[in-house]
Each structure stands twice: as C-alpha cells, then as structure tokens.
Amino acid sequence: MEIERHEYDVVVIGAGGAGLRAAIEARQQGKRTAIVCKSLFGKAHTVMAEGGAAAAMGNVNPDDNWMVHFRDTMRGGKFLNNWRMAELHAKEAPDRVWELEAWGALFDRTKDGKISQRNFGGHEYPRLAHVGDRTGLELIRTLQQRVVALQQEDYEQHGDYEAYIKVFAECTITRLLKDGDRISGAFGYWRESGSFVVLDAPAVVLATGGIGKSYVVTSNSWEYTGDGHALALLAGANLINMEFIQFHPTGMVWPPSVRGILVTESVRGDGGVLRNSAGERFMFNYIPEVFKDKYATTEEEGDRWYTDQANNRRPPELLPRDEVARAINSEVKAGRGSPQGGVFLDVSTRLPAEEIRRRLPSMYHQFKELADVDITAEPMQVGPTCHYIMGGVEVDADTGAAAVPGLFAAGEVSGGMHGSNRLGGNSLSDLLVFGRRAGAGAAAYVDALPARPKIGQEQLDEAREEALAPLQRTGENPYEVHHELQRTMNELVGIIRKAEEVSEALEVVEKLKERVRLVGAAGSRIYNPGWHLALDLRNMVLVSECVARAALLREESRGGHTRDDFPGMNPEWRRKLLVCSTADGSSITVEEKLQPAMRDDLITLFDRDELKKYLTDEEMSEFDGISK
Amino acid sequence: MSYKAKFKVWRGEGGEGKLEDFTVEVNEGEVVLDIIHRLQATQAPDLAVRWNCKAGKCGSCSMEINGKPRLGCMTRMSTFAEDETITVTPMRTFPVIKDLVTDVSFNYQKAREIPSFTPPQGVRPGEYRMQQVDVERSQEFRKCIECFMCNNICHVIRDHEENKPAFAGPRFLMRIAELDMHPYDVADRQESAQEEHGLGYCNITKCCTEVCPEHIKITDNALIPMKERVVDRKYDPLVWLGNKIFRRPK
Numbered sequence: 001m002e003i004e005r006h007e008y009d010v011v012v013i014g015a016g017g018a019g020l021r022a023a024i025e026a027r028q029q030g031k032r033t034a035i036v037c038k039s040l041f042g043k044a045h046t047v048m049a050e051g052g053a054a055a056a057m058g059n060v061n062p063d064d065n066w067m068v069h070f071r072d073t074m075r076g077g078k079f080l081n082n083w084r085m086a087e088l089h090a091k092e093a094p095d096r097v098w099e100l101e102a103w104g105a106l107f108d109r110t111k112d113g114k115i116s117q118r119n120f121g122g123h124e125y126p127r128l129a130h131v132g133d134r135t136g137l138e139l140i141r142t143l144q145q146r147v148v149a150l151q152q153e154d155y156e157q158h159g160d161y162e163a164y165i166k167v168f169a170e171c172t173i174t175r176l177l178k179d180g181d182r183i184s185g186a187f188g189y190w191r192e193s194g195s196f197v198v199l200d201a202p203a204v205v206l207a208t209g210g211i212g213k214s215y216v217v218t219s220n221s222w223e224y225t226g227d228g229h230a231l232a233l234l235a236g237a238n239l240i241n242m243e244f245i246q247f248h249p250t251g252m253v254w255p256p257s258v259r260g261i262l263v264t265e266s267v268r269g270d271g272g273v274l275r276n277s278a279g280e281r282f283m284f285n286y287i288p289e290v291f292k293d294k295y296a297t298t299e300e301e302g303d304r305w306y307t308d309q310a311n312n313r314r315p316p317e318l319l320p321r322d323e324v325a326r327a328i329n330s331e332v333k334a335g336r337g338s339p340q341g342g343v344f345l346d347v348s349t350r351l352p353a354e355e356i357r358r359r360l361p362s363m364y365h366q367f368k369e370l371a372d373v374d375i376t377a378e379p380m381q382v383g384p385t386c387h388y389i390m391g392g393v394e395v396d397a398d399t400g401a402a403a404v405p406g407l408f409a410a411g412e413v414s415g416g417m418h419g420s421n422r423l424g425g426n427s428l429s430d431l432l433v434f435g436r437r438a439g440a441g442a443a444a445y446v447d448a449l450p451a452r453p454k455i456g457q458e459q460l461d462e463a464r465e466e467a468l469a470p471l472q473r474t475g476e477n478p479y480e481v482h483h484e485l486q487r488t489m490n491e492l493v494g495i496i497r498k499a500e501e502v503s504e505a506l507e508v509v510e511k512l513k514e515r516v517r518l519v520g521a522a523g524s525r526i527y528n529p530g531w532h533l534a535l536d537l538r539n540m541v542l543v544s545e546c547v548a549r550a551a552l553l554r555e556e557s558r559g560g561h562t563r564d565d566f567p568g569m570n571p572e573w574r575r576k577l578l579v580c581s582t583a584d585g586s587s588i589t590v591e592e593k594l595q596p597a598m599r600d601d602l603i604t605l606f607d608r609d610e611l612k613k614y615l616t617d618e619e620m621s622e623f624d625g626i627s628k
Numbered sequence: 629m630s631y632k633a634k635f636k637v638w639r640g641e642g643g644e645g646k647l648e649d650f651t652v653e654v655n656e657g658e659v660v661l662d663i664i665h666r667l668q669a670t671q672a673p674d675l676a677v678r679w680n681c682k683a684g685k686c687g688s689c690s691m692e693i694n695g696k697p698r699l700g701c702m703t704r705m706s707t708f709a710e711d712e713t714i715t716v717t718p719m720r721t722f723p724v725i726k727d728l729v730t731d732v733s734f735n736y737q738k739a740r741e742i743p744s745f746t747p748p749q750g751v752r753p754g755e756y757r758m759q760q761v762d763v764e765r766s767q768e769f770r771k772c773i774e775c776f777m778c779n780n781i782c783h784v785i786r787d788h789e790e791n792k793p794a795f796a797g798p799r800f801l802m803r804i805a806e807l808d809m810h811p812y813d814v815a816d817r818q819e820s821a822q823e824e825h826g827l828g829y830c831n832i833t834k835c836c837t838e839v840c841p842e843h844i845k846i847t848d849n850a851l852i853p854m855k856e857r858v859v860d861r862k863y864d865p866l867v868w869l870g871n872k873i874f875r876r877p878k
Contacts (some may be wrong), residue, residue: 040678041736042774043686098753104745104810106763106770113757131767137685138770149744161740192725221680255657261683361771365843366683369702370659479669523674526641527726530673 003460004197008034010442011186011201013173013228016044017136018411018431018438019207020143021096022400025439026205027150027165031446034199035147036168036188038223042144045209045221046431049136050264050362051120052128053432054425055093059114061309064125066090067605073426074606075290076122076320077390077419078559079574079614080241083598084397085417089426089433096432097129103149105142107131119269122320122423125309133264133362139428171197173227174535175463176204176235176407179453183235183406187463191532194525196464202453203442205400206232206393206409207435213482213536214544215386216490219251219262225536226543228413232393233542233588237402239580240415240593241391242543243550244560246422247495249324251385253342258370260385263345263363265424267380268317270359271306272347274328275379276336282343283316286327290613291319322421322559325384329495332383342383348376384495388427390418390560391550394579399441400434406445406453410438420559470534475520478534485512485540493548498564502552509545513586516541545588546580553578553590571616600626629656631710635663638717639675641726647715654705660716661689661700664728676727684841687775691728692717697777697839719780734792735776738800742825745807746815758811769806769850771842772799778836778846784829795826798836798846805850808857822858827851 010026012019015037026033037044056069069090074081097115101107107129108116117126131138151161158164173188177198185200208228212220229239250263268274276282284302287295295316296302302315317324328343338344347356353376357364360375367373367380392415393402400408411431418426470478492505516538521531556570557563577593597603597619603611604627611623633654636647652666661679668675679689682701689700694715708714722730779785779797796804804825808817821827832855834847844850 039680039686039688040732043680043688045681047686047773048681048683095753098756101756102747102751102753104807104813106758106767106810109758109760109763113759116760131770134685134771137773141770141772145744148740151740152744155740192729221682221686223680256655257658257662258683362685369684370704371657477669477673479673521673524641527676527729528674529668529676 003464004195006034006197006199008032008199008201009446010034010203010205010439011036011199012205012207012439013186013231014044014207014209014411014413015041015167016046016207016209016411016431017139017143017428018435019044019205020140020147021432021435022205022207022408022410022439022442023165024143024146024150025436026443029440029443031443033165034168034201035165036171036173036186036199038172038191039170041167041169042140044140045223046140046428047137048219048221048262049139049428050133050262051266051269052118052130052135052425053093053097053139053428054120054123054127054423055097055129055429056090056127057094057097057115057117057129059110060117060126064127068124069093069127070602071605072123073423074419076423076426077421078569079419080558080595081419082397082416082595083602085434087602088397088437089417089430092433093429096429096436100139100142100432103142103146105138107138118266119314119318120424121265121268121318121324123425128425130266132358133266133360135428168197172532172535173231174467175459176231177455177459177463178235178404179455181236181405182453183404184453184455187460189467192527194528194531196467198455198460200455202449203406203408203446205438205442206407206413207411207438208413210389210412211540211543211547212386214485214489214540214547215494216486217251217260218386219248219260220386226539227536228409229392229546230539230542232402232404232407232409232413233546233580233582234585235404235407236581237404237407238394239391239546240394240577241420242389242415242546242580243554243578244390244420245386245547246321246388246390246560247325247384248387249321249328249384250345250382251387252371253338253381253383254340254371261366261370262385262387263380263382264360265321267345267347267360267363270347271350272317272345273315273350274317274324275344275346276331277338278336282331282336283319283324283327286323286330287316287319288323291323295319320421320423322562325495326562328382328384338381340381342381344379345382346379348378353377386490388412388422390420390422391415391546396441398437399444400438401441401445408438408442410434420561467535470519470521470531471525473518473520475518476515478519478521478530478537481512481515481519481537482533482540484508485537485544488512489544489547493544493551496562496564497551499552502548505548506545506552509541509548513541542582542588549588549590550578550580569614571614571619574614597622630654633663633705633710634713635667636713636715637664637667637675637727639672639727640724643724645724647717658705659701660693660698660703660705660714663705664700664716676725676729678729685773687773687841690719690775690777690780692719697781699775699841702841719776721780721782721786722776732776735774735779735797735799738796739803742796742800742803742807743815745810745813747812748814751812756812762811765809765849766806768844769802771844772802773842774799775841777839777841781835781839783833783835784826791826791829795829798830798851801825801827801830801854802844802846802850805854808854818854818858818861821854827854827858830855
C-alpha cells in the first residue's frame with residue numbers, strides 16, 4: 001500500500017505555544033517546517049491557560065528584574081530546577097512577550113500604556129502579562145496568526161502558502177523514525193481518514209504537552225496522553241523528574257462531569273480567599289517553615305498587601321501551588337470541606353461584582369454556565385486537580401536538544417526548568433522562551449548535518465503494523481482500560497503517596513500493559529476515536545509507569561511529590577535526578593543522576609539563610625568558599 | 629438523580645447518513661458532550677465528535693442540538709425535559725466528514741486571505757504604548773474561540789454554497805474589524821472588507837451574535853461599525869447633503 005510521504009527540514013509535533021513558537025523560529029531561519037497536531041489548528045491546550053505569562057518587565061513594580069524572577073522560580077521548584085533553564089527563562093521572557101505584541105497581541109494595559117502585570121503565587125512582584133483571564137487564548141491566537149503571516153509572505157514570494165510552513169491538523173504521530181542513532185522522521189496517521197503519513201525530516205521538535213489524561217480528575221484535555229514523553233522514550237531519549245506532578249489547588253469539584261476543570265489562580269491573585277466549612281481562612285495554618293518570613297501571618301496584613309506591597313507580606317493564599325493543594329487536601333480530609341468535597345474560594349465578598357466580571361470574565365462565565373453559580377454573589381467550591389507535569393524529556397538548556405541526535409523538546413514535554421514545582425505564569429513564558437530555542441536548535445542542527453538521514457522500510461512496516469493492530473483484533477474496549485488506568489493513578493499515585501500504594505499501582509500498570517496489547521477497536525479507519533484511544537493507551541501506560549517508578553524511589557517530599565511515609569525535604573535528594581529510559585520499549589528503568597552544582601554567580605544571588613534550608617552541609621561549605 | 633434520555637444522533641460518512649436512536653443514561657450536572665462520550669464508551673465506540681477542553685474555551689465541539697448551533701460542552705442536560713428527545717447533528721454549513729465532525733477548512737482558507745497585523749515601521753518590540761480603553765474594542769473580538777458557529781448559522785452561506793468564495797463570514801469580517809480597530813495597525817482594511825471579503829452581503833440579522841458562545845456582539849460592535857466606516861468613506865450622506873446646501877448659489 002502506498003503511504004503518503006513529505007520531506008521537511010524540521011517537523012514540530014504539537015501546535016500549542018511551544019510547538020508554534022518553535023515552528024515560527026525554524027521557518028524564520030529558513031527551514032522548511034511541518035507542524036503536526038492532533039486537533040485543529042488553534043485548539044491546543046494552551047488556550048486553557050488563564051492567568052498570564054510571567055516576565056520580569058518591571059512595568060508595575062520597577063524593582064522587578066530577571067534575578068528576582070530567577071530566585072522565585074528556583075524557590076518554587078524547591079531548588080531542584082535545571083538552573084541554566086531557569087536563568088535563560090528569567091532573562092528572555094520579557095523579549096518573548098514584547099515580540100508577541102509586535103505580532104498583534106493585545107495585553108491588558110497599565111495607566112501609562114505598557115503591558116499590565118498581575119500578582120500570582122510565588123512571584124515576588126506583579127509579573128504576569130495577561131488578557132483578563134484568557135491569556136492562553138491570546139497567546140495561541142497570536143502565534144497562529146504569526147504562522148499565517150509567514151504563510152502569506154511565502155505566498156507572495158513562492159505562490160504557495162505552504163511552501164515553507166505547513167500545518168498537518170488532526171494528524172497523530174505514533175513513532176519517531178531513526179537512521180542509526182539519528183532521527184530521520186516521523187510516522188503517523190490522519191485522524192480524518194485513518195491513512196498513514198510519513199514525514200521525512202532530520203530534526204523533530206516534540207511539543208506535545210503533558211500527561212494529565214492518565215488521571216481521572218484533571219484540568220487537561222483528551223490530547224494530553226503523554227505522546228511526546230512516550231515517543232522520546234521509544235526513540236531512546238531520557239525522561240527526568242517524572243515523579244513531580246502539579247496538582248493545581250483549585251479545580252471545579254461540581255458538577256461531576258466538569259470536575260477538575262481549572263479555576264484560575266488569578267482569582268486569588270486578585271483578592272480571592274480560601275475558607276473551610278467553619279469560615280476560617282485556613283491557609284494561615286499552612287505556611288511552611290521555608291516560607292515563614294515571606295508571607296503574612298494575619299488576615300489584616302494579608303489584606304493590606306493588595307494595596308501596599310512595600311510594607312506588607314503577601315497572603316498565604318498565594319503560596320506556591322503545591323503548598324495550597326496539600327492544604328486543601330488536608331482540610332477536606334479533616335472533615336472541614338465544602339458540601340461537594342472541596343473548600344470555598346470566595347471573591348464575592350472581596351471585590352465589587354462589576355470588577356469581578358471585568359477581571360475574571362471567563363471564570364464568571366464558566367461557573368454561571370456549567371455550575372449555575374454566580375461568583376459575584378457566592379463562593380466557589382474548589383479542590384486539587386492534576387494540572388501539569390514538571391518532568392519530561394531531558395534536554396540541553398540552550399538548544400532543547402535531547403540525548404538522541406535530531407530530537408528536540410520544548411514546553412511541558414521537556415523536563416528540568418520547573419524543578420519539583422512550577423510557578424503559575426511560568427508555563428506560558430517557558431513555552432515561548434524554550435519553544436524559540438528548540439526551533440533555533442533544530443535549525444542549527446540541520447545546518448550542521450553532513451548528510452540527510454534515511455528512513456528504512458522495515459521501520460515503516462513495523463510502525464504500520466503496530467498502528468493497524470487494534471483494528472484487526474476483537475479485544476477489550478479501550479475505554480475500560482483507560483478508566484482503570486486513570487483510577488489507579490488518581491488513587492495510588494496522586495497528590496499524597498505511600499510506598500505500598502505506589503507499588504500496588506505498579507502491579508496494576510503491569511497488568512494493564514498486557515491488556516493494552518489486546519484491546520480492540522470496532523469500526524473503520526475513518527475518524528474512529530476508539531482506535532485513536534487504543535493507540536494513545538500505549539503512551540499513557542508507559543508514562544504512568546515512569547511516574548510511579550520514580551515516585552517510589554524518591555524517598556522525600558518536595559514540590560509536586562509528597563510521600564506520606566517521608567514527609568520532609570531531604571537535602572541529599574535535592575541534587576539527585578531520577579532518569580527514566582526504556583531498552584525494550586515496554587519496561588522502564590530508572591537511574592539516579594547528579595544535578596550539576598549551580599554556577600557561582602547564580603548561587604550567590606541567594607541569602608545564606610535561605611540556601612541553608614535546601615542545601616547539604618557539604619554544599620553549604622562550598623557556598624561559603626565562593627561567597628567569601 | 630439519573631435517568632434515561634432519548635437521543636437522535638446523526639451518523640454517517642462519505643455523504644451518506646441518517647439519524648440513529650439511542651437511549652442513554654444521564655446524571656446530574658451533565659452536558660450534551662458527556663452524553664456523546666457515554667455513547668462512545670458504551671454503545672458506539674467509533675462515534676466521531678471533536679472536542680478538547682470541555683470548558684467552553686477551545687471551540688472544538690460545535691454541533692447542532694435540536695437544530696441550534698451549540699457547544700456540546702456548554703449545553704447542560706438540565707435545560708431539556710427528561711422526556712424530550714434530543715437531536716444532535718453536525719454543523720450544516722460545512723461538509724460532513726463523519727458523524728458530528730465536519731470539514732471546517734473553509735474557515736482556515738478565509739483566515740489566510742485576510743492580511744495580517746501590520747504595525748508601523750520603526751516601532752520596536754517593547755515600545756508599544758496603548759491605553760486600556762483603546763485596546764478593549766479589539767480585545768472583545770479576540771475573545772473569539774473559533775468555534776465557527778457564527779459562520780455556520782450565517783444565512784449568506786448556510787444554504788448558499790455559491791456565496792462561499794466571495795464571503796469571509798462573520799468570524800473573519802470581525803477579524804478585519806479587530807485589525808481596523810487595533811491602535812497600531814496601519815493597513816487599509818475598509819475597502820477590501822467590502823470589495824474582497826463580502827461585508828456587503830451581511831444584512832445584519834444578528835444570527836451570528838445570537839449563537840456566539842463568548843457573547844461577543846459581532847453585529848453591533850464589529851460588523852455594523854465596519855459597515856459605517858466603509859460607508860463613511862464611500863459616500864458620507866452628511867457630507868453629500870452639506871455640499872448640496874452650502875454650495876447653493878447665493
């Protein structure tokens with residue numbers, strides 16, 4: 001059977017913020033670029049981002065700069081971050097945001113006409129460029145329209161919109177192809193027709209987002225099945241930090257069908273408070289030791305902070321997300337939850353109704369239409385939801401290059417930037433900064449290649465056979481296998497973990513692997529969601545195993561990894577990264593790897609007293625050596 | 629709390645198809661898209677439907693529910709009586725690929741035909757200064773989630789395939805208005821709106837505004853002002869009248 005074949009210089013998998021920014025960069029550097037996405041162009045999960053893009057532009061508070069942003073990011077990630085990524089991110093985010101404006105983005109403004117910036121958890125100064133509470137939509141639309149603008153330029157010049165950049169929408173990649181140890185292309189299918197497509201390309205940028213669909217309660221859409229994570233593993237690359245999953249503290253809890261859908265952190269940034277069933281602002285009871293001197297200890301001080309940040313400390317509702325999520329979890333467990341199993345998030349008594357509608361229009365809309373709740377008049381009920389994976393493909397900070405030559409990754413699918421916990425607002429800026437860098441990295445790699453790698457027929461035959469298999473079996477319904485995986489991960493490798501439970505999850509995952517090999521998909525190849533899910537299951541199971549194996553090994557609690565049996569942070573573990581790989585394409589091996597020590601000029605940006613909370617005695621004496 | 633609902637869902641591919649009957653469980657708080665998903669999981673695993681965010685933010689799950697364009701994820705089952713039969717069909721203006729999934733490439737073609745944001749020469753990134761009040765007009769239109777239901781309902785193309793080449797549809801006429809009202813856009817958009825993108829076909833029946841899930845006032849805030857700008861330029865009646873009056877021989 002004839003398989004459709006296309007040649008490109010760079011193939012970008014994923015059309016969210018990171019993918020589009022990577023593709024724009026590759027095209028701007030003269031590379032013929034394909035963008036492949038599972039959904040329609042412009043529908044990627046980035047549209048769900050609400051709060052904003054963190055960039056130390058200093059428009060609202062001139063004291064802000066990249067060093068403050070860098071420190072906040074490292075603190076938020078509990079010092080486990082790849083510090084070079086955190087540095088590049090903090091330095092380059094402002095340029096990436098300003099560039100969007102030159103491409104037509106319309107951010108909210110300050111009085112003097114600059115881009116307005118809002119407060120967010122873990123950020124010392126107002127830092128998030130935003131458009132109401134729909135910043136992600138603005139970002140995706142701006143990048144989408146930039147792609148179109150480039151296509152229009154190409155049309156002028158070559159008479160073909162798609163001469164240099166083409167979007168393969170509703171197309172799923174199932175395998176990366178290699179020539180020896182180098183990437184040579186990608187194999188996938190059109191969702192619409194079920195027919196196969198081969199993209200012959202020396203460089204592939206993964207920008208596929210996260211893995212949330214392995215959990216029942218998640219803010220993520222169906223696309224988040226860990227495809228990039230799995231494709232990288234199967235191609236021989238490594239994943240790091242897979243045990244760190246961010247449970248966003250505020251997801252909707254009711255009605256059941258929307259459980260998990262995000263309630264933006266801006267609600268708290270703009271004054272919203274969390275209360276338990278007794279009406280108590282319980283976050284004051286959950287300020288951890290490492291943050292004691294940075295947060296208000298009384299409601300009065302916290303409230304004053306909104307208008308006078310110079311003389312007051314911020315309210316604990318704005319602690320990093322991992323802290324808030326755990327606190328909500330504890331309140332609910334202690335029986336102080338709301339009627340529908342969350343806690344109360346109230347903005348109605350804090351801001352005038354008109355102001356709420358202006359600042360949080362899509363939250364107002366979402367609660368009104370989905371839950372019949374008027375957030376200007378009554379509190380919302382919220383609880384933790386699986387939101388973001390800090391872990392992902394191990395990459396070179398400067399170029400986004402993975403261990404496999406020709407493979408690059410950016411955005412949520414890459415690992416390291418956020419350490420053990422991501423700050424809100426650092427995701428949109430991450431995908432702009434590292435999307436651009438991965439696109440540039442891929443372009444430079446292609447320029448330096450002596451010869452174009454080739455695609456072997458054998459790999460194509462294998463990929464084709466693997467993809468067709470579920471259609472040729474009359475096996476178990478893939479939806480049932482998926483539900484069992486989601487329940488298992490949610491219950492046993494969720495927000496609070498224990499060795500026995502994680503081990504139990506691994507046993508279940510082992511059995512699920514076998515069931516995945518036997519699932520069947522009824523119907524034809526034309527737009528068949530049962531078949532698509534059957535193929536996605538391979539990825540979800542692989543990635544879930546990485547999460548569970550790493551979670552079992554890391555015997556401490558840090559950021560998005562909380563072990564009930566090891567409740568504290570352990571400085572010895574801070575320097576260790578857990579690296580997942582697979583030799584046989586099915587079972588996962590995890591190895592420990594030391595994270596390089598922070599560069600001298602970066603570590604000396606911190607106070608000794610703060611570092612002491614995270615570093616080992618040995619590291620502290622090294623620090624004392626430097627700072628003398 | 630749960631009950632069995634009767635559904636009629638359009639199923640078919642390759643130009644053929646029919647409504648199929650289903651009886652399916654409905655639980656408290658569910659939306660139409662939940663029911664479609666339940667059908668997939670229990671009765672029709674290959675039932676095709678587009679969806680992504682399930683929170684009214686991505687505009688993927690556009691369909692016609694009892695003949696009205698709606699987002700499946702934002703249509704609560706509690707808005708129907710329990711004994712009501714609910715009919716779900718694909719968007720009518722675009723060719724069906726399979727079941728509830730249509731070929732919306734028309735919209736992507738139209739998007740490409742509209743010249744992109746054109747800033748003035750010499751303004752560097754970081755130097756843009758705009759007042760909130762000036763960006764708000766275009767910001768309203770940038771709330772658009774591209775569900776394409778406005779283009780689907782617009783009678784200019786809903787039953788008139790022949791108008792499609794000459795008409796960008798409300799979505800993209802609004803995009804022109806958005807750019808025309810952008811404080812830094814310098815391209816001339818008024819003449820082309822009329823001459824190339826079919827603004828004149830719109831006779832302001834406001835169907836697009838009625839179906840917009842983002843509640844954007846497409847007709848009042850984008851299309852009518854755009855028409856006025858075009859008219860101002862072509863033949864301003866006051867200027868015309870003024871000329872008549874003041875040029876009278878004394």
